[in-house]
Amino acid sequence: MSDQWDQQAPTVHLRESDDLNVEAPPQSTELVPVPQPEGDDDSLLRRGDVDAWGRSERLREVARMIYDPMYRHWFRVEWEGLEHIPRAGGALLVANHAAAIPSDAPTIMHGIETELQRPVYGLAENLLRAIPMLGTIWSRVGGVPAHPDNAYRLLHDDQQLVLVFPEGTKGTGKLYRDRYKLNRFGRGGFVEIAMRAGVPVVPIAVVGAEESMPMVWKSPRLAKLLNVPYVPVTANMLLFGPAGLFLYLPAKFKLRVLPPVEFDVPPDQERYSRSRVMDEAEHIRERIQLALFDMLRARRSVWAG
Amino acid sequence: MRVLVTGLGTFWGSRLAQELEARRDVEVVVGVDTTEPMLPLERTEFVRTDSSHSILQRIVQATQVDTILHTHLVVDSTKLSGRAMHEINVIGTMNLLAAAGAADSPVRKIVVKSSTLVYGSNYQDPYFFREETPRTRGPQTGIERSLLESESFVRDFAEDNPHVLVTVLRFSNVLGDHMATPFAHALRLPAAPELLGFDPRLQFIHEDDVVNALMYTTTHDVAGIYNVAGDGLVTWSEVCRIMGRPRVPLPPVLANLAVEPLRAMRLVDLPPEMLALLRYGRGVDNSRFKRTGFRYKYTTAGTVDAFARSLRLQRAVGSGGPEYRYERDVETFFRHSPAVVRGRR
Numbered sequence: 001m002s003d004q005w006d007q008q009a010p011t012v013h014l015r016e017s018d019d020l021n022v023e024a025p026p027q028s029t030e031l032v033p034v035p036q037p038e039g040d041d042d043s044l045l046r047r048g049d050v051d052a053w054g055r056s057e058r059l060r061e062v063a064r065m066i067y068d069p070m071y072r073h074w075f076r077v078e079w080e081g082l083e084h085i086p087r088a089g090g091a092l093l094v095a096n097h098a099a100a101i102p103s104d105a106p107t108i109m110h111g112i113e114t115e116l117q118r119p120v121y122g123l124a125e126n127l128l129r130a131i132p133m134l135g136t137i138w139s140r141v142g143g144v145p146a147h148p149d150n151a152y153r154l155l156h157d158d159q160q161l162v163l164v165f166p167e168g169t170k171g172t173g174k175l176y177r178d179r180y181k182l183n184r185f186g187r188g189g190f191v192e193i194a195m196r197a198g199v200p201v202v203p204i205a206v207v208g209a210e211e212s213m214p215m216v217w218k219s220p221r222l223a224k225l226l227n228v229p230y231v232p233v234t235a236n237m238l239l240f241g242p243a244g245l246f247l248y249l250p251a252k253f254k255l256r257v258l259p260p261v262e263f264d265v266p267p268d269q270e271r272y273s274r275s276r277v278m279d280e281a282e283h284i285r286e287r288i289q290l291a292l293f294d295m296l297r298a299r300r301s302v303w304a305g
Numbered sequence: 306m307r308v309l310v311t312g313l314g315t316f317w318g319s320r321l322a323q324e325l326e327a328r329r330d331v332e333v334v335v336g337v338d339t340t341e342p343m344l345p346l347e348r349t350e351f352v353r354t355d356s357s358h359s360i361l362q363r364i365v366q367a368t369q370v371d372t373i374l375h376t377h378l379v380v381d382s383t384k385l386s387g388r389a390m391h392e393i394n395v396i397g398t399m400n401l402l403a404a405a406g407a408a409d410s411p412v413r414k415i416v417v418k419s420s421t422l423v424y425g426s427n428y429q430d431p432y433f434f435r436e437e438t439p440r441t442r443g444p445q446t447g448i449e450r451s452l453l454e455s456e457s458f459v460r461d462f463a464e465d466n467p468h469v470l471v472t473v474l475r476f477s478n479v480l481g482d483h484m485a486t487p488f489a490h491a492l493r494l495p496a497a498p499e500l501l502g503f504d505p506r507l508q509f510i511h512e513d514d515v516v517n518a519l520m521y522t523t524t525h526d527v528a529g530i531y532n533v534a535g536d537g538l539v540t541w542s543e544v545c546r547i548m549g550r551p552r553v554p555l556p557p558v559l560a561n562l563a564v565e566p567l568r569a570m571r572l573v574d575l576p577p578e579m580l581a582l583l584r585y586g587r588g589v590d591n592s593r594f595k596r597t598g599f600r601y602k603y604t605t606a607g608t609v610d611a612f613a614r615s616l617r618l619q620r621a622v623g624s625g626g627p628e629y630r631y632e633r634d635v636e637t638f639f640r641h642s643p644a645v646v647r648g649r650r
Contacts, residue, residue, distance in 0.1 A: 042537065042604040047546035052538045052588065053432060054506050129585065130428040132502025132557045149431035149438060153590075 053121060053154070054139035060119070063141040064110055071110050074250050075103070075208060078305070081257035082115055090155035090199040091260065093120070093163045094190060096182055096288055097171030098209040100232040103248050108163055108204060109142060111255065121154050123164045125229070148193055155197035156267070166190050166281070169229035176214035176235070180207075180296060182289045188281030191263070195277070198267030200260035203284050205291035208253035211302045252305035256291050307333040307411075308523070309370040311401060312377025313351055314340030316483055317418060317515070321374055322349040324520050335368050337361065338377065341631035348640060351631070356392050361404035365412065372414045373405055374523060378455060380420040380476075382448040383487055383574040391451050398455035402462045405469065414470040416522045417459050418515075421477045421508075421532060421589050423452050426581040432506070433590040436475075436530045446577050463528075472522045477534035477589060478582075480612040481512025487579045493616065494573055497545045498564075498583070501554035505586025506538040511603040511611055521599050531594035535605035538588050547609045548616070557584070 050056045071077050085091065095108060109120040119142065126145035129135045144150050146164065154160045165171055166185035174183065194201045215232045222231040236244030261284060265272060299305060308325050312318035313336030325331045326347045334349040336342065339356050342349070350368075354360055365373075377397060379390045398417075405412040424434045429441035444450040456473060463471035478488050488509075491497050510533060518533045545552050556563050560583075564575045575583070595601075603611060639645055 042606040042610075045547065045604075045606040045610040046539075046543070048540065048543040050506075050540045050543065052506070054540070126429050132500075134502075135428075136502060136504045144432065145428070145430075147429070147431040149433065149435070153433060 050140065053144055053150075055119070055121070055142050055144075056140045057119070059137075059140040060113075060142055064113065067106055067110050068114075070248075071107060074248065075107060075212070075253040076305070077107055077111055077253040077255065079111055079115065079255050079257070081259075082112075084257040084259050085112060085116060085118075085161070085202055086200070086260070087116065087118070088159070090159040090197060091161055092151070092155060092190060092194045092197075092199055092201045093161060093204055094185075094201050094284060094288070095163065095165055095204040095206050096180075096209075096292065097165035097167045098174075098179070098206070099172060099213040099248070100215045100230075100234045101213060101245070102165075102172050102209070103212045104206045104209040105163065105165070107209070107253055108206070108255065112161065118161055120161045120163050123151060123162060125169065127228075148189060151190075151193045152197050155193065155199045164190050166285075173218065173230035173232070174215070175218065176210070176216055179210040179214070180292050182285055182292075185281045185285045188277040191277045191280045191284070192272050195263045195265050195272050196267055196269065200262045201280075201284060202260045203258040203288050203291075205256045205258065205288045205295060206253070207255075207292065207295045207299065208251040208302075211251035212248040212253075214249075251302055252299075254295055254299070254305060256295060258287055258291055306331045306372055306523075307368065307370040308335070308372045308374060309365065309368065310334065310336045310349075310374045310376060311397070312338055312375075313342050313349070314338035315377065316343055317376040317519075318342070319344035319346065320483075320516055321376060321519055321523075322346050324516060325349075325374075325523070328524075333368060333370070335364065335370060337364065343629065345629050346636075350640070351636070356389065356397060359400055361400055362407055365404045365407070365410060369411045371411055372523060373401065373412055373416070374519065375401060375415060375417045376519070378417070378419055378452060380422060380448065380452070381486055382446065382576045382578065387447040390448060394448075394451035394455045395458075398458050402458055406462055406466050412469060414523075414526075415459070415462070415472070416519060417456075417471070417473045418519060419456055419473050419475045420452060421475045421534065421587060422449050422578055423456060423475060424587060424589070425449060426578070426585045426587045428585055430585065430587065433588045434532065435590045436532055436593060445581065448576075448578060470526055470528045472527055473530045474518055474522060474533050474594075475530065475589070476515055476518075477508045477510050477532070477587070479512055479515055480509050480608050481515075482612075482615040484512050487574065487576060489612070491573060491575065491579075492544070492548050492550060492612070494550070496553045497541075497548070497550045498555050498573065498575060499541055499545075499552045500557045500560055500580070500583045502557050503584045504540045504542045505583060506540055506588055507544065507582065507586050507605070508534045508538050508588055509544075509605045509608040510535050510601075511608040514601050514603055514608075517602065518594070518599060521597075525597070527597045529593075531597070532589040532591050533594055534589050534591045535601060535603055535608050536591065537605045538586075539605050539609060541583060541586070543606075544609050547606065548613045560584075 049058050105122050112120050121142055121144050123146035124143050128138050129145055154162050167183040170183040214235045217233040219231045240247050310318050310322050319342045322334050322336050325334045336349050337352050337354045378394050425440045427441045479486055560580050567573050
């Protein structure tokens with residue numbers, strides 16, 4: 001995912017195409033101002049509730065219903081600092097990433113949606129979109145391909161909460177012995193998007209995901225052959241066989257939301273200072289890392305918290 | 306305004322010529338194509354050319370047109386062979402621009418009807434293409450390649466001729482009463498095809514909005530590239546629900562091969578670019594064109610609904626009146642005979 005973040009779109013356009021902030025020119029009377037039979041509101045014509053992002057609130061509700069017991073009784077999720085998440089307006093939620101099949105994304109989305117009654121859109125590897133069924137379901141329950149344009153539009157135009165894991169598959173693809181050691185936060189693309197969209201970054205530290213599906217071994221050769229980020233052998237597979245693909249270990253989840261990071265820069269710039277972006281990204285990474293160490297110091301047991 | 310319309314033999318060309326005729330400030334409408342006009346026209350002068358518009362330079366000089374409406378870009382690959390399509394889209398556009406850019410050319414405005422096909426459809430795509438968003442992978446089909454190529458000619462032309470106002474409109478998938486697009490065709494079937502496990506987000510535009518948008522750019526000065534697509538996106542399953550059509554799944558792997566027997570039986574032709582859309586869909590950001598002051602009549606869902614209504618009507622009363630046929634003698638008589646009293650309207 002991280003590679004997607006830093007692509008700069010080369011600008012190709014015709015002459016004058018950009019200076020169109022001119023307000024509506026006088027309209028011709030013959031043709032153009034047409035009577036609006038439906039108007040802008042076409043909700044009466046709709047036969048489904050899938051929004052422009054492919055998300056269905058109804059299916060999201062179903063997903064929450066199914067996931068709720070897992071959230072409550074299996075992972076026994078505990079939050080602190082939820083008040084740091086803004087009640088209105090866009091914000092980019094940034095968290096550490098773990099578990100071969102990430103268990104942190106659904107937990108964070110579920111938690112915030114039930115506690116704050118605000119939808120969260122989760123950015124993820126766009127390869128998911130290419131998988132039949134799974135790709136569709138993923139998108140219906142709030143997944144969005146991690147393209148910088150998507151993030152910007154969600155944050156800036158739609159003022160939504162967007163969740164991103166800057167470590168990407170480097171986070172989920174790490175072995176158990178490297179647990180809670182944060183990887184590089186991409187190239188800081190997430191900071192640049194937040195700057196451009198003019199929204200704060202809200203760091204979240206997650207404890208528990210690492211132990212819910214620890215990876216004990218991986219095969220780089222097989223991964224290369226299959227053209228996927230990693231092919232894992234997890235403790236879950238060793239314990240439960242094939243069921244281990246889906247069955248998480250009941251690690252206790254603790255999440256800490258850190259105070260939002262605001263960037264004091266004008267939004268919608270073509271480009272932001274590379275060094276500033278890298279500094280901010282590193283700073284956010286460090287804060288999550290320190291919070292993790294702090295939480296781990298206080299943790300008495302992986303399973304009981 | 307003196308206007309030249311390319312593709313008069315297509316629905317779009319004829320339809321726009323009709324609109325232009327209705328305007329008092331349009332003195333002359335000249336239409337070129339290899340085939341005869343599709344719709345009855347009052348005063349448009351039709352000139353038959355070869356597909357690549359090689360005599361355009363003479364026509365432009367002789368008629369002194371100041372505006373060219375280039376509607377003749379093929380965007381439906383099921384209608385023509387790849388070769389013919391290339392000839393029309395690439396060579397045709399090249400000759401057209403050569404004529405428009407000649408030394409003492411009277412042309413001051415060119416409007417090109419292109420398609421959002423230039424963005425392709427791929428899993429790495431952003432959900433909303435802006436006009437300057439690059440494709441995420443190279444062109445996959447002949448039609449995409451030819452459209453990209455003709456657009457690049459237009460771009461070069463705009464750069465070389467700063468005194469000419471150049472507008473490129475990229476339309477998303479069109480539905481309407483008259484259009485026979487691959488999507489319209491698929492939705493006319495008793496059951497609509499889908500790719501198993503995929504339910505893409507799609508964006509449509511109504512045929513009336515296409516005409517309005519082209520007329521809007523002809524009568525207003527808006528240079529640049531614009532996406533033109535109805536507001537909102539609707540998933541394919543919802544499109545089928547609005548249309549009241551059940552869906553038949555096609556295998557998601559080797560879909561192109563699976564469609565081959567259907568093609569051979571002439572049941573339905575799903576070209577590769579449509580299969581890609583049925584897999585990943587495509588959304589474009591239509592706000593830049595709206596900022597110029599254009600207002601859409603239909604949203605995406607509204608377009609699909611209007612299409613459903615028009616199909617229901619057609620099922621009840623048939624596809625309407627007798628087909629129009631162009632007769633050269635008759636048309637010449639009405640336009641040029643001294644016996645006809647003109648200008649009574």
